Amino acid sequence: MDQQLFEAAVAASKTLSQKPDNETLLQLYSLYKQATEGDVNTEAPSNPFDFIAKAKYDAWGNQKGKSKDAAAQEYIDLVNRLKGK
Template sequence: MDLKEQFEAAVAESKQLSSRPSNDILLKLYSLYKQAVDGDAPEEGPTGMFDIVGKAKHNAWASLQGKGSEECMQAYIDLIQELKG
C-alpha cells in the first residue's frame, strides 16, 4: 500500500475512532489533512470577528506552512495510529 492509500485509509479510520479526540488533536488532524491535500494555507483567514473556530483552524493550518504533502500525510497516519492505540 503506497502512502496515499495509507493516508486515505487513515482518514476513513479517523471517522471510526472509539472516542472523540480533544479539540487540540482535532485541530492537528485538520491542519495535517489540509496541508497534505491542499498545500499551504491562504494568507488571509476568516475575517469574521466571532469566527473563533475558523480562525483556530486557519492558524493551525498556517503553522504548517512549507511542509510537504508526504510529510503531512505520514504525520496524519502516525497520529491516527496513536489514537487507535
C-alpha cells in the same frame, strides 16, 4: 506518500472509539489540509468572533512549508496513535 495508507487513516479518523480533544482535532485538520492542499491558500476569516474558523485557519497556517508527503505521514502516525488508545 502511500495514498492508500493516507486514505485508510482518513477513514479510520472518522471511526475512532473516542472523540479526540479539540487540540488533536485541530492537528488532524491542519495535517489533512496540508497533505491535500499544501500551504494555506485562503484568506483569514473576516469575522473576529468566528473562533472555530480562526483556530482552524491558524492551525493550518502553522503547517506552512511542510511537504504534502510529510504532512500525510504525520497524519497517518497521529491516527495510528489515536487508534491505539
